[in-house]
Amino acid sequence: MxxxxxxxxxxxxxxxxxxxxxxxxxxxxxxxxxxxxxxxxxxxxxxxxxxxxxxxxxxxxxxxxxxxxxxxxxxxxxxxxxxxxxxxxxxxxxxxxxxxxxxxxxxxxxxxxxxxxxxxxxxxxxxxxxxxxxxxxxxxxxxxxxxxxxxxxxxxxxxxxxxxxxxxxxxxxxxxxxxxxxxxxxxxxxxxxxxxxxxxxxxxxxxxxxxxxxxxxxxxxxxxxxxxxxxxDEVAVMYLGDVVEQGSVFDVFAAPKHPYTQALMSSIPKMARKADRVRLSPIKGTVPAPRDRPQGCAFTSRCPYAFEPCATIRPERTAIGDNHHARCHLLTRQPAEAAA
Structure with a gap:
């Protein structure tokens, strides 16, 4: 094809x-x-x-x-x-x-x-x-x-x-x-x-x-x-009307970059021996009503990594690799911001 x-x-x-x-x-x-x-x-x-x-x-x-x-x-x-x-x-x-x-x-x-x-x-x-x-x-x-x-x-x-x-x-x-x-x-x-x-x-x-x-x-x-x-073959992850991450199934599943995608992966039940069992990691909070959507990143209210620009500035679509993109301020965060 x-x-x-x-x-x-x-x-x-x-x-x-x-x-x-x-x-x-x-x-x-x-x-x-x-x-x-x-x-x-x-x-x-x-x-x-x-x-x-x-x-x-x-x-x-x-x-x-x-x-x-x-x-x-x-x-x-x-x-x-x-x-x-x-x-x-x-x-x-x-x-x-x-x-x-x-x-x-x-x-x-x-x-x-x-x-x-x-x-x-x-x-x-x-x-x-x-x-x-x-x-x-x-x-x-x-x-x-x-x-x-x-x-x-x-x-x-x-x-x-x-x-x-x-x-x-x-x-x-x-x-x-x-x-x-x-x-x-x-x-x-x-x-x-x-x-x-x-x-x-x-x-x-x-x-x-x-x-x-x-x-x-x-x-x-x-x-x-x-x-x-x-x-x-490819996957696009959507949250509150925004496509927050997109790429090949292998890239997104093996190395998710957006916190929402990471949270989805962490919430999947896994088969394990009794000694290795761990509690599921649910996504905290609830999805805001569409009329209450944050001006910036849609996932701000539930994101454990949210910082100042997240609520007010919409992240740009950032390339991570070939045909792998995500909308997250963490991907473009400057070293000074990370240290703060």
Whole structure:
């Protein structure tokens, strides 16, 4: 696979407006890059802005949310680059991308799939709309997709409604729908969160195999660092709307530089003999409400290393090595400051 990015999010900020309160910046100047055949994991606590970032790519934000600044450049090798931010909502160019070239596996299939249409009808519709297939052709493709994602009795299951399937089968059906048009970019929003460990492992294996088959770029959203280590090539750590650290999985896991990333690593349970057991090291404090975000570093109120500039000056994106960056004042702290 080439190293040329297929999707580049640059300096993107998303603001939620309210008639009663001040606007809230939910995502702040995010930079992410997706490459064909590679997986970027977006990691962070619940409410940090991961899903909002993903939905922004497909322009599926709530009515009171707005991409206030930045760009989302989609550059498939066979077509001209497009800034998705500049496309008019529900325009034909955006519809041609959404669900066709960029597809999404939503977090909860039971609330994302239509309860009054069969699984087969919902997948058929994707191919009829985007690829112009006749209904019979679309149904044959749907059955093949359901079989490919490991749903037993695929032809019969195509006539089932979502409530007639187990959680694992619904998730597989959602994956089949996302892959119906062979997208170039797949966004997976916590696709294994509500599944048991065995089904989770099967879904991860399936996504890896499908990525290898189709050469897709994948944005995988999760809060499970164990899943990240298993599936991702690169990882971006998000806190309160900020990407605080980004790099290869090896670099970030072996030598995390931001205090939040270090705290996440320290809070992972480890297998050990009874004599070697140690207490988990939780992250002290709580995540501030978005409207109470510090002006400087978002992690200031919980950081054990915070010093004077942290609360008032936002850290610059500092390069640590090849393709490894973090936003932390400690990385640019002068010797005189360290001594103080």
């Amino acid at each position: 080439g190293d040329k990015p297929i999707l580049s999010i640059s300096d993107m900020s998303i603001v939620f407006s309210s008639p009663d309160e001040a606007d809230i910046e939910a995502v702040r100047q995010v930079d992410l890059t997706l490459t064909p055949g590679k997986t970027l994991a977006l990691v962070g606590e619940s409410g940090c802005g991961k899903s909002v970032t993903a939905r922004a790519v497909l322009r599926l934000l709530d009515k009171n949310a707005d991409i206030q600044r930045g760009s989302i450049i989609f550059a498939p090798g066979d077509a001209e680059a497009t800034d998705i931010v500049q496309l008019r909502q529900d325009s034909l160019p955006l519809r041609a991308i959404r669900g066709n070239q960029i597809s999404m596996i939503f977090q909860e299939p039971m609330s994302s799939l239509s309860p009054v249409h069969t699984i087969g009808d919902q997948i058929d519709e994707m191919m009829v709309i985007h690829e112009g297939l006749k209904p019979k052709q679309a149904r044959e493709r749907t059955v093949a997709l359901l079989d490919q994602v490991g749903i037993p009795g695929a032809r019969e299951r195509a006539d089932a409604y979502p409530f007639q399937l187990s959680g694992g089968l619904r998730q597989r059906a959602m994956i089949a729908m996302a892959l119906a048009c062979t997208p170039k970019v797949l966004i997976a929003d916590e696709p294994t969160t509500a599944l048991d460990v065995t089904t989770q492992a099967q879904i991860l294996d399936l996504l890896r195999q499908l990525q290898a088959d189709f050469g897709m770029a994948m944005l995988f959203i999760t809060h499970d660092l164990g899943v990240v280590a298993e599936i991702a």
